[in-house]
Amino acid sequence: MLAAGSPLSLYYQHALTDVGRVVEANLGVVDARWIERFHVAIGMPLPRRCSSDDAMVAPANFLAAIHHWGAGPGEDELALDGVVLPAAAAVRGLRSMGAGEEMTFIEPVRSGTEVVLRSVLETVVPKSGRSGPSVFETRLNEFRAGDGRLLNSNRKTIVRRNPHGWEER
């Protein structure tokens, strides 16, 4: 299904070794300015702060949408298209795109909340379709408050494809 030696095949082999590996990270405290900027970026009016504690509530998919919480990797660690990939150098030119998501919202995310992420790559599946071969990877992210309360979770699917024009070579 995946041509041997193709960038996608190389990526698939790397990704398989990550399946089931759990990563946990303390993402720090969500601040009000970040939430405000997210509102502006998605075209929503700024929310009023809660009268009881002056906190600001984030839009529902705020946590799920953040790509990097810390400084993020240096440019030389990114693939050609800017995406963070394992073994990026081996798969430069690979194309990535969000394919969908299932989100469950348990508790609103408020400014001042410490957030801990638990992330696991669940599946990596090669497919073949009209637009050529692809790899679908599904990752489960759980966002918890510092005291362990589950805030929300999302199961995200990303599709990877060979560099544009690769199949025509």
Added chain:
Amino acid sequence: MSITEQPRALPPLVVEPTEIQLFRFSAVTWNPHRVHFDDRHSTSEGHDGVLVHSHLRAAFALRCLTEGLGHLARIDEFSYRVVRPAVVRHRLEYRAELIDGQDLTSRWRIWEEQRDGGVGLQGSAVVTMMKES
């Protein structure tokens, strides 16, 4: 608002994301993916221009729900599937239609209609109407 009082369909949310909006979304989410800000790169990948982030499109779909149902609406679940890319400066229309519900909880079908009439994103959501405190 109980399920019997809810509208069967919500007013569509119409947006036409600009390069500036995409840049700001990339910045606030710290997303360096070039398809969202580098036209030449995005075109080299076979797209018609820079692409709207799937998470931004999800945020538009959620806005359609929350703005249509009001501030007492609490989203419990939302799932979506991206059917095809959305390109900057193209008109996108987000629509929500009631599937069913009981008491204060309802299920909605949500989709993104692109300027050629095709569907770009489709999904569903579960919403609970909170009581005014």
